[in-house]
Amino acid sequence: MxxxxxxxxxxxxxxxxxxxxxxxxxxxxxGEAEVRDWIALLKPRVMSLVVFSGLxxxxxxxxxxxxxxxxTAVLCIAVAAGACGAINMWYDRDIDAVMRRTVNRxxxxxxxxxxxxxxxxxxxxxxxxxxxxxxxxxxxxxxxALSVAFYVFVYTMWLKRRTPQNIVIGGAxxxxxxxxxxxxxxxxxxxxxxxxxxxxxxxxxxxxxSLALWANDDYRRAGxxxxxxxxxxRATRKLIVGYTLLLVPFTLAPxxxxxxxxxxxxxxxxxxxxxxxxxxxxxxxxQDGEGVSLxxxxxxxxxxxxxxxxxxxLFGALAVDRLTG
Amino acid sequence: MTxxxxxxxxxxxxxxxxxxxxxxxxMVLVLAGLCALxxxxxxxxxxxx
Numbered sequence: 001m002x003x004x005x006x007x008x009x010x011x012x013x014x015x016x017x018x019x020x021x022x023x024x025x026x027x028x029x030x031g032e033a034e035v036r037d038w039i040a041l042l043k044p045r046v047m048s049l050v051v052f053s054g055l056x057x058x059x060x061x062x063x064x065x066x067x068x069x070x071x072t073a074v075l076c077i078a079v080a081a082g083a084c085g086a087i088n089m090w091y092d093r094d095i096d097a098v099m100r101r102t103v104n105r106x107x108x109x110x111x112x113x114x115x116x117x118x119x120x121x122x123x124x125x126x127x128x129x130x131x132x133x134x135x136x137x138x139x140x141x142x143x144x145a146l147s148v149a150f151y152v153f154v155y156t157m158w159l160k161r162r163t164p165q166n167i168v169i170g171g172a173x174x175x176x177x178x179x180x181x182x183x184x185x186x187x188x189x190x191x192x193x194x195x196x197x198x199x200x201x202x203x204x205x206x207x208x209x210s211l212a213l214w215a216n217d218d219y220r221r222a223g224x225x226x227x228x229x230x231x232x233x234r235a236t237r238k239l240i241v242g243y244t245l246l247l248v249p250f251t252l253a254p255x256x257x258x259x260x261x262x263x264x265x266x267x268x269x270x271x272x273x274x275x276x277x278x279x280x281x282x283x284x285x286x287q288d289g290e291g292v293s294l295x296x297x298x299x300x301x302x303x304x305x306x307x308x309x310x311x312x313x314l315f316g317a318l319a320v321d322r323l324t325g
Numbered sequence: 326m327t328x329x330x331x332x333x334x335x336x337x338x339x340x341x342x343x344x345x346x347x348x349x350x351x352m353v354l355v356l357a358g359l360c361a362l363x364x365x366x367x368x369x370x371x372x373x374x
Contacts, residue, residue: 035351068365
């Protein structure tokens with residue numbers, strides 16, 4: 001932990017520009033921030049998947065929602081997800097400063113002050129929940145509030161630095177968007193909403209552990225107890241395969257209960273087979289005696305990319321099936 | 326530690342103005358977008374009655 005603190009101090013000393021030593025508004029780090037820094041705080045790449053899954057929940061739900069209200073619901077989901085990203089960057093600014101992947105984020109790079117990022121995140125989170133409640137319905141707003149609270153308090157503040165199961169349990173936060181989209185249309189949370197939640201929930205560990213395998217050194221240096229850090233790469237590869245084996249049959253549930261037709265069912269089967277092949281390559285990666293990859297984790301990188309495409313196409317197929325069936 | 330009496334460091338004021346202008350334009354666009362959105366929501370909600 002002292003190493004982490006020292007690194008932050010070093011980083012802050014190294015990154016501060018002449019403006020930060022000035023008194024008054026000019027001396028504020030935020031004076032150096034560009035619009036893209038404030039957008040970066042919202043983690044736009046993560047937001048895109050959240051928006052997409054929320055939109056799918058909205059599209060496949062039975063019933064009708066006026067397009068303006070549908071747009072508002074998706075916007076609220078996006079803004080709340082971005083708010084979570086900003087609060088997460090505020091809380092994790094110490095470990096972000098020591099990880100190569102995150103060291104250039106606006107807070108550790110000194111372009112935005114930590115307190116400003118926190119205020120920005122809280123404002124957006126509360127605003128999006130209120131708008132969702134007033135414009136769409138209270139159930140969607142309640143699930144949105146629950147997802148924000150789960151991400152911030154359960155995942156970011158409680159689990160992330162304490163247990164290698166952090167993204168298994170914390171992954172629930174990322175599984176809420178289709179439920180929120182569904183609730184925006186129906187005003188309730190039904191079986192199919194829970195199935196979509198479970199698909200993302202079970203998808204998250206193989207997705208995130210694939211990244212954790214090749215970012216292992218970063219996580220170890222930052223002291224984040226990701227699975228490869230605690231249990232080792234070999235055990236993590238087995239868990240990735242295990243969760244994918246669990247995921248593939250689960251993705252067939254919408255077809256099995258008659259909610260979707262063959263377009264989705266066949267897509268889920270083919271995509272699942274591709275995901276299994278991808279993670280089996282991860283498990284069979286050439287490795288040394290301690291399980292460290294000898295290929296620079298090329299299969300894990302490929303599996304990570306595939307997992308993103310997998311979820312996009314799977315949920316896309318679900319929407320196409322519902323809208324054309 | 327720089328005090329208010331010390332000479333100002335070499336600041337690229339043009340760059341600072343450019344960043345500030347970018348933030349101001351973004352803020353205007355966000356506020357205009359919110360106004361349009363709330364107006365549209367109001368119309369849709371009123372249409373139900």
